[in-house]
Amino acid sequence: MKTVHVREAEFAVLDEGDGPPVLFVHGFPLDHSMWRGQTAFFSRTHRVVAPDLRGFGRSGGTRDVVEMSDLADDLAGLLDELDVTEPVVYCGLSMGGYVAWPFVERHADRLRALIVCDSRAAADTDEGRANRAKMAKSVLANGPEAAVEAMIPKLFADRTRSTQPSVVNGLRKVMLASEPRAIAAALGGMANRPDSTSLLPDIDVPTLYLCGEHDEITPPDEMAAMAEATPNATFVQIDGMGHMTPLEDPAATNAAIRSFLADLD
Ligand code: MLT
Numbered sequence: 001m002k003t004v005h006v007r008e009a010e011f012a013v014l015d016e017g018d019g020p021p022v023l024f025v026h027g028f029p030l031d032h033s034m035w036r037g038q039t040a041f042f043s044r045t046h047r048v049v050a051p052d053l054r055g056f057g058r059s060g061g062t063r064d065v066v067e068m069s070d071l072a073d074d075l076a077g078l079l080d081e082l083d084v085t086e087p088v089v090y091c092g093l094s095m096g097g098y099v100a101w102p103f104v105e106r107h108a109d110r111l112r113a114l115i116v117c118d119s120r121a122a123a124d125t126d127e128g129r130a131n132r133a134k135m136a137k138s139v140l141a142n143g144p145e146a147a148v149e150a151m152i153p154k155l156f157a158d159r160t161r162s163t164q165p166s167v168v169n170g171l172r173k174v175m176l177a178s179e180p181r182a183i184a185a186a187l188g189g190m191a192n193r194p195d196s197t198s199l200l201p202d203i204d205v206p207t208l209y210l211c212g213e214h215d216e217i218t219p220p221d222e223m224a225a226m227a228e229a230t231p232n233a234t235f236v237q238i239d240g241m242g243h244m245t246p247l248e249d250p251a252a253t254n255a256a257i258r259s260f261l262a263d264l265d
Helices: 032-042 068-081 095-106 126-142 145-155 158-163 165-177 180-192 197-202 220-229 250-264
Strands: 002-006 009-016 021-025 047-051 088-093 111-117 207-212 233-238
Touching: 002 068, 009 032, 009 068, 021 032, 021 068, 021 095, 032 047, 032 165, 032 250, 047 068, 068 095, 068 180, 088 095, 088 250, 095 111, 095 180, 095 197, 111 250, 126 145, 126 180, 145 165, 158 165, 197 220, 207 220, 207 250, 220 233, 233 250
Parallel strands: 021 047, 021 088, 088 111, 111 207, 207 233
Antiparallel strands: 002 009, 009 047
């Protein structure tokens, strides 16, 4: 991992391989390690850049609220610091997908193609916002344990929980190690994010939407509709998997991404 100074904070970032750059942006409340099945595979053919977002993993810079647009600007700054001048393939999961929308709006010149995994363009409902506020309060007062245990069943398909306990426990450890203040800051930013649905018809780069068949958080029907609304988009469902498709089934995820990347050349 490298340490890079961007916008008054220190960021930890995995930067490996040579070739066209692919930027992997993790979900909440995780770190770059959720992409290990992809970074190991694609670093053979591409330059893979997988940071810990502001406040998560080994990156600093937490604030009281971190907006999705702050995270998009951090990523652009990080690419500058790493001298990645070529447009990137942006690949984000869930919260990493929420960050894709301001990245598209604010840093379009840096974008070669877009991969959105298990995410949505719509904003939170009022109920969703209220739940995030409740979660932030609980995490700040009592630590992340209760919130993490409530999230785990929603992140993975039943099959993954019964057949891959080490994957589930590994992610649980990452979530429990997240700083309460960073968790609360991201919850605030996700609650504040605007509806980006109207952006989809204007996306002018090839786009891949990927979703686990049993994703309860961002269901496949909703992602298929996003693909319909995006001019040059493909939708791929990963059978039998939940919200954490890249971790649950790296082989199927990598096959879908590899085929998408091959079509770019
Ligand atoms: C994520 O996986 O990043 C979160 O589930 C996103 C969210 O809470 O909306």
